[in-house]
Amino acid sequence: MYLPKNCRVITIGDGDLSFSRAILEHVPPNNLIATTYDSEDVLRDKYTRNALNDLLSAGVMVKHSVDIKDSASVNRLPQNFADIVIFNHPLVPSQPGDALPQKERKKRANLANRDLLYYFLKHSFAGLLNPEGQRLCYITSKSVKPYSDWHIETSLTLNRPYQFLGNQVFNLSLFKNYMVRKVDKDKYVKHEESKVYVYSDKNAHPLFEFIMAVK
Numbered sequence: 001m002y003l004p005k006n007c008r009v010i011t012i013g014d015g016d017l018s019f020s021r022a023i024l025e026h027v028p029p030n031n032l033i034a035t036t037y038d039s040e041d042v043l044r045d046k047y048t049r050n051a052l053n054d055l056l057s058a059g060v061m062v063k064h065s066v067d068i069k070d071s072a073s074v075n076r077l078p079q080n081f082a083d084i085v086i087f088n089h090p091l092v093p094s095q096p097g098d099a100l101p102q103k104e105r106k107k108r109a110n111l112a113n114r115d116l117l118y119y120f121l122k123h124s125f126a127g128l129l130n131p132e133g134q135r136l137c138y139i140t141s142k143s144v145k146p147y148s149d150w151h152i153e154t155s156l157t158l159n160r161p162y163q164f165l166g167n168q169v170f171n172l173s174l175f176k177n178y179m180v181r182k183v184d185k186d187k188y189v190k191h192e193e194s195k196v197y198v199y200s201d202k203n204a205h206p207l208f209e210f211i212m213a214v215k
Contacts, residue, residue: 001138001170001196002207003027007083010128012068012090012120013037015180019088020060021051022175029059033081035066069119074127083134085124089141089180089194092116110149118156125162125201136207137162137199140170144193152197162201170194 003009003026010033011020020034034055036043043050043064055062067073068087092112121137129135141147153164170193172178198207 001086001140001168001174002136002198003084004134006031007134008081008130009033010077010082010085010124011035012066012085012087012124014088016043016047016049017051017055017062019086019175019178020062021054022178023086024055024058024060025176026174033061033063033077035063035077037066037068038064040064068123069116071123074123077128079127080130082124082128083130084136084138085120085128086138086140087117087120090116090120090139106146106149109146114150114152114155117150117152121156121160121162121199134207135200135202136205139197139199140194141197142194157199162199165198165200165205165207167195167197170196 003023007027008031009023009027011023012035014020014034014036015038017034017036020032023032038046040052043052052062061078063077065073066077090113092109094109117139120139124137125135129137139152141150141152153167157164172194200207
């Protein structure tokens, strides 16, 4: 994951905030804004081991109850702040009790997750990224089904002003004590190979050649 020196980063939907804590090895505290979808109370109740106090002690701005699909929610964040906005292992929770056939449930789940990521890119490029900065969005996602069925390389940029630059293998060893958590319970997810999918609205972004060189 390319994190240039002194870059400014916003993390989106960082469940227990362990990724935001880990990224402090690469980003100064005042250059990081960490966000969670849950409220602070829900976060503390759901994840008995979380990194919130560590981030606050380090001086990191943490914003709770941020829904990346809701423009009003996104507008509560500092605008034009970031060089890079990161959404790690996004997943829309499954809907229990759904009586639809399995094939239809799978189709709806794929569409719901693509919809989530569409709004992530839309709102990041519209307001969160600095017009003069790197203007990069990273989506880290597993390389196995059902995640690979989302086809985010091609499905998120059609008729949009930003483009897919490429992907790299996500190197977990660079982020100490980062653990992927389930979205609805205090459980860890088994680590599987993941990739970082990179997007930008800068034509001929210099990172493209970097990605191609290290793939």
